[in-house]
Amino acid sequence: MFESVAKRLFGLQGGQLNEFWNQYRQSKLALAGLVVILCYVILAISASQIAPYNPFVPSYDILQQPSSSHLLGTSEVGNDVLSQVIYGSRVSLIVGFVAASVSLLIGTAFGLISGYYGGIIDVVITRITDIFLVIPTLPLMIIMAAILGARLSNVILVVGLLGWPSTSRIVRSQTLSIRERPFIENARTIGSSERHIIFRHILPNVMTLIFANAVLVVNYAIISEAILSFLGLGDVSQISWGIMLYFAFRSGALSSGAWWYVFPPGLCLVSLVLSFAFVGRALDAIFNPKLRKIQ
Amino acid sequence: MVLLDVKSLRVSFETLRGRVRAVDGVDFTLDRGQILGLSGESGCGKTTAALSLLKLLPSNGTIDDGSILFDGEDLRKTDDNRMRELRWKKISIVFQGAMNALDPVRTVESQIVEAITVHETTSKTNAANRAKELFRLVELDPERGRSYPHELSGGMKQRVMIAMALACRPELVIADEPTTALDVMIQANILKLLARLQKELNLSLIVISHDLSVLAQICDRIAVMYAGRIVENARTTDLIAHPAHPYAVELIRAIPPLRGERRQLQSIPGTPPDLLNPPLACRFSDRCQWKQDRCTTQDPVLREIASEHVAACHFPR
Numbered sequence: 247m248f249e250s251v252a253k254r255l256f257g258l259q260g261g262q263l264n265e266f267w268n269q270y271r272q273s274k275l276a277l278a279g280l281v282v283i284l285c286y287v288i289l290a291i292s293a294s295q296i297a298p299y300n301p302f303v304p305s306y307d308i309l310q311q312p313s314s315s316h317l318l319g320t321s322e323v324g325n326d327v328l329s330q331v332i333y334g335s336r337v338s339l340i341v342g343f344v345a346a347s348v349s350l351l352i353g354t355a356f357g358l359i360s361g362y363y364g365g366i367i368d369v370v371i372t373r374i375t376d377i378f379l380v381i382p383t384l385p386l387m388i389i390m391a392a393i394l395g396a397r398l399s400n401v402i403l404v405v406g407l408l409g410w411p412s413t414s415r416i417v418r419s420q421t422l423s424i425r426e427r428p429f430i431e432n433a434r435t436i437g438s439s440e441r442h443i444i445f446r447h448i449l450p451n452v453m454t455l456i457f458a459n460a461v462l463v464v465n466y467a468i469i470s471e472a473i474l475s476f477l478g479l480g481d482v483s484q485i486s487w488g489i490m491l492y493f494a495f496r497s498g499a500l501s502s503g504a505w506w507y508v509f510p511p512g513l514c515l516v517s518l519v520l521s522f523a524f525v526g527r528a529l530d531a532i533f534n535p536k537l538r539k540i541q
Numbered sequence: 542m543v544l545l546d547v548k549s550l551r552v553s554f555e556t557l558r559g560r561v562r563a564v565d566g567v568d569f570t571l572d573r574g575q576i577l578g579l580s581g582e583s584g585c586g587k588t589t590a591a592l593s594l595l596k597l598l599p600s601n602g603t604i605d606d607g608s609i610l611f612d613g614e615d616l617r618k619t620d621d622n623r624m625r626e627l628r629w630k631k632i633s634i635v636f637q638g639a640m641n642a643l644d645p646v647r648t649v650e651s652q653i654v655e656a657i658t659v660h661e662t663t664s665k666t667n668a669a670n671r672a673k674e675l676f677r678l679v680e681l682d683p684e685r686g687r688s689y690p691h692e693l694s695g696g697m698k699q700r701v702m703i704a705m706a707l708a709c710r711p712e713l714v715i716a717d718e719p720t721t722a723l724d725v726m727i728q729a730n731i732l733k734l735l736a737r738l739q740k741e742l743n744l745s746l747i748v749i750s751h752d753l754s755v756l757a758q759i760c761d762r763i764a765v766m767y768a769g770r771i772v773e774n775a776r777t778t779d780l781i782a783h784p785a786h787p788y789a790v791e792l793i794r795a796i797p798p799l800r801g802e803r804r805q806l807q808s809i810p811g812t813p814p815d816l817l818n819p820p821l822a823c824r825f826s827d828r829c830q831w832k833q834d835r836c837t838t839q840d841p842v843l844r845e846i847a848s849e850h851v852a853a854c855h856f857p858r
Binding site for chain 1: 595597625628629634636638641642643644645646647652655656659660705
């Protein structure tokens with residue numbers, strides 16, 4: 247199945263897929279990143295089976311040090327920190343992937359339209375993109391989240407609606423270049439419709455770029471969710487690593503020496519984001535041969 | 542029977558430096574089942590003339606004057622919708638530079654299927670079967686349809702482009718530099734293929750090339766263009782044996798002979814006139830070694846110098 251998806255989306259064939267994998271394997275960091283991401287995905291999917299406690303249920307054992315019954319100790323209301331960290335991976339990954347999809351969809355659509363049609367449409371979209379790039383995202387995100395209210399869907403919406411400009415720029419510039427290639431002129435001469443040219447000729451040709459960029463957008467989304475949650479704008483009925491840090495900070499966990507409450511979610515965030523960055527860098531090097539090291 | 546009749550065609554491009562008259566009064570006719578060669582140096586307007594037949598000029602180009610009668614219909618007056626119908630179903634083109642005219646991320650068969658389904662309401666399977674037939678027609682293994690362009694050689698890609706041009710059974714095919722960038726062996730194969738297809742399908746062909754020796758191999762007639770105009774138009778044998786216009790004479794002299802004594806190849810000194818301000822004289826006069834006074838004051842027009850042989854020169858050779 248994976249192969250047929252790869253074929254449809256990127257025009258890759260079996261042989262090319264092997265070649266891709268062989269190149270990807272060259273980077274140890276990229277492999278490690280992939281493994282870490284897969285671990286978190288498995289953790290998120292099977293959270294209810296793996297977690298030793300129900301992370302939402304408080305107990306009288308508050309802020310206990312790690313012990314054999316609570317491997318990562320407990321929170322200020324007696325929740326099991328390990329279980330919370332495991333459940334937290336769900337929200338981080340969901341927000342990461344869904345918000346990034348929203349961003350990529352908007353960015354790709356804008357990039358294709360402005361790059362292909364050019365003229366006044368291009369000017370308008372490019373200016374809008376510039377505005378979004380120039381405005382400091384964080385304050386805007388805080389304001390939007392505060393207005394919309396602290397719900398997980400709103401967090402996704404806010405992050406997704408603000409993360410598209412970089413994708414739009416990349417897709418636009420590549421579309422500008424592909425639009426002028428002879429095979430597009432050929433398709434136009436044959437009489438193919440604009441829709442057909444955009445979706446069947448240009449999109450597959452920019453797909454690799456979108457893919458390499460996607461990883462970075464996912465990263466941005468995960469970090470943004472953590473920031474919003476840490477600032478108290480997240481959905482507190484859910485558990486995410488950002489929300490754990492928010493409660494840890496509010497209960498003064500760090501000043502009272504409860505390191506087991508602060509470090510696990512923080513380290514999880516760092517390792518996940520770092521893994522995505524490694525994967526992204528490897529993809530970039532594969533799709534953009536200029537970055538490859540000379541053997 | 543005349544299929545295409547082009548009369549005093551004028552095409553110009555609006556540029557920052559002014560209006561460039563790329564094609565400045567071109568007349569020619571093409572009979573059904575005939576192969577016409579268009580020759581001339583870079584920038585003489587061969588491709589522009591051909592693209593204007595399909596009304597595919599870049600956005601800064603316009604057809605200013607003349608008529609293009611195709612099968613009795615004036616293409617200059619047809620609207621965009623009718624033109625879209627005619628393109629590929631009646632007139633198709635093999636673009637210059639086959640290397641880049643195929644989408645790198647799609648199989649070649651799917652691109653031919655695209656050409657068919659755009660113009661005909663037929664199922665994908667039917668179109669795919671037709672694509673396989675077309676592959677056989679251009680002497681390619683039908684299995685090759687599943688390849689991506691980078692997996693094919695230059696000659697194979699050119700065959701795919703020809704197959705694509707034939708996808709909707711057109712009457713007229715324009716081949717723009719079909720053999721450029723191919724090595725000599727492959728050139729010969731492609732030319733043979735074009736000649737065979739012309740006979741089998743009773744096609745009419747316009748072959749554009751700067752290489753007279755390529756055109757001489759397959760064309761019934763050759764028109765030589767210079768600075769936006771046709772300067773000589775004759776049957777291939779007549780043109781090669783008795784070129785009348787000094788430019789054609791010099792062009793033929795520049796072809797290296799296979800037999801006979803070795804001699805220094807001749808080039809024509811000078812450059813073509815600036816088409817922003819074409820001179821009111823014979824456009825070749827600056828470079829002509831047989832120039833006389835009249836050549837610098839009077840612009841020669843195409844006139845018959847022998848049967849079915851026209852040239853635009855005051856003093857034909």
